[in-house]
Amino acid sequence: MLTKKTLKTATLGLALVGVAMGASANEVADYPSKPIQFLVAAGAGGGVDNFARVVRPMLEEAVGGARITVVNLPSASGALAHQRTANGAPDGHTLDFASTTYVTSLAAGQNPIGLDQLTPVARMQSDVMALFVNPERYPDFESFLEYAQENPGKVTVGGTHTASPDHVAFLSLRDASGLDMNFIPYDSTGNATANVLGGNIDATTTSLSPLLSYIEAGQMMPILIFSEERLDHYPDVPTTVEHGWDLTDGNDRAVFVHADTPAELVQHLEGVFQEIFASEEYQAYAERVNLDYREGWMGGEEYRQRLENNYELYSRLLQNGN
Known part of the structure; x- marks a missing residue:
């Protein structure tokens, strides 16, 4: 049952909402001030x-x-x-x-x-994130996968610092694939890339755009892309979803x-x-x-x-x- 007190409270509440909405509308109209x-x-x-x-x-x-x-x-x-x-x-x-x-x-x-x-x-x-390698060491993901499966604990993947997007991409891949791999953090994408090229680590997980110059020079190659569908620019590179891994970050x-x-x-x-x-x-x-x-x-x-x-x-x- 609605009492006078209840009606008064409800009316006051509606009035306050109206004031708040009016204030917000004014802030939008005056933005930026x-x-x-x-x-x-x-x-x-x-x-x-x-x-x-x-x-x-x-x-x-x-x-x-x-x-x-x-x-x-x-x-x-x-x-x-x-x-x-x-x-x-x-x-x-x-x-x-x-x-x-x-x-x-x-x-x-x-x-x-x-x-x-x-x-x-x-x-x-x-x-888009991807797994990158020196193509002279691993020509494709199947060769990388075979080596990792046959040598548990020996594969090392680098990337920028701990808890970075590179790091969680690695953790997500390891979790989804079940591969026994280790992560090595570096202070920059450039240092991680240099260590792949120098043979100190097997691969790096990072996004595509920073390594375009290396890809164009043939020094680095994405062998696995974190995506639902293959990218038009890399039609021959398989995706995580193709392997049954719900990993597209x-x-x-x-x-x-x-x-x-x-x-x-x-x-x-x-x-x-x-x-x-x-x-x-x-x-x-x-x-x-x-x-x-x-x-x-x-x-x-x-x-x-x-x-x-x-x-x-x-x-x-x-x-x-x-």
């Missing part, structure tokens, strides 16, 4: 940094010429960028640009900022904001980034740097679900050793 800051959770010159700097002029134009600055915060696997975003104002003027390292470092306990403190706006890139690059940012503003930003993603200028960039092997776009809610699923997987894999 001050300069925007891109906090890049990586160093200058890398994939995340290039992504942010390519997007910057496009976003400046899309939001009416607002001034945007880019700040690189690579410390602690980018955790400083996430902390500053989470501790800043929830008004959409601080945008956190991050890669898959965000969730891998979270799973490893290296990053204190979880998905209760950051909200994904959108994913715009998914750089890539190195994602995405945009986050403070978790308390009004939903209407988050949706507005998602729409702006989706328009940027679909633009001829952005698609030309993606094609130029070989980030068009598969669809990069993913909306905020869908990407949040992906991050939550990956967090559970990576936590289990990292707990089970190197």
Whole structure:
């Protein structure tokens, strides 16, 4: 039964909702009301940094010429960028640009900022991961697989630091395949690649785009691609799914904001980034740097679900050793 008190409470609640929705609508209409800051959770010159700097002029134009600055915060696997975003104002003027390292470092306990403190706006890139070798040592994946099966514990695979996308790609492959292999961390993709070429390790797990020059020179070759279907550029290279392994992770690059940012503003930003993603200028960039092997776009809610699923997987894999 509705009493006067109940009706009064309900009316007050509706009024507060209306005020909140009105405030959010005003924030969208007034956005941006001050300069925007891109906090890049990586160093200058890398994939995340290039992504942010390519997007910057496009976003400046899309939001009416607002001034945007880019700040690189690579410390602690980018955790400083996430902390500053989470501790800043929830008004959409601080945008956190991050890669898959965000969730891998979270799973490893290296990053204190979880998905209760950051909200994904959108994913715009998914750089395909692959297993690379010196083709003079392993001409194809079958030869690598045969050697690994016949020599348990002797195969070494390198990649960037522990709990990196390279590392969790290795762990995922080892977990799915059952192969007895070991991981060796390096401080850069270049060092891992040099050790493959020098015969110190058998292979490296990393994304395709950083090794394109080595592939073109015939020095390195992908022998297994983490994908559902074979890529047009590499029609002869088998995929993980072909071998029955549900393993298609890539190195994602995405945009986050403070978790308390009004939903209407988050949706507005998602729409702006989706328009940027679909633009001829952005698609030309993606094609130029070989980030068009598969669809990069993913909306905020869908990407949040992906991050939550990956967090559970990576936590289990990292707990089970190197």
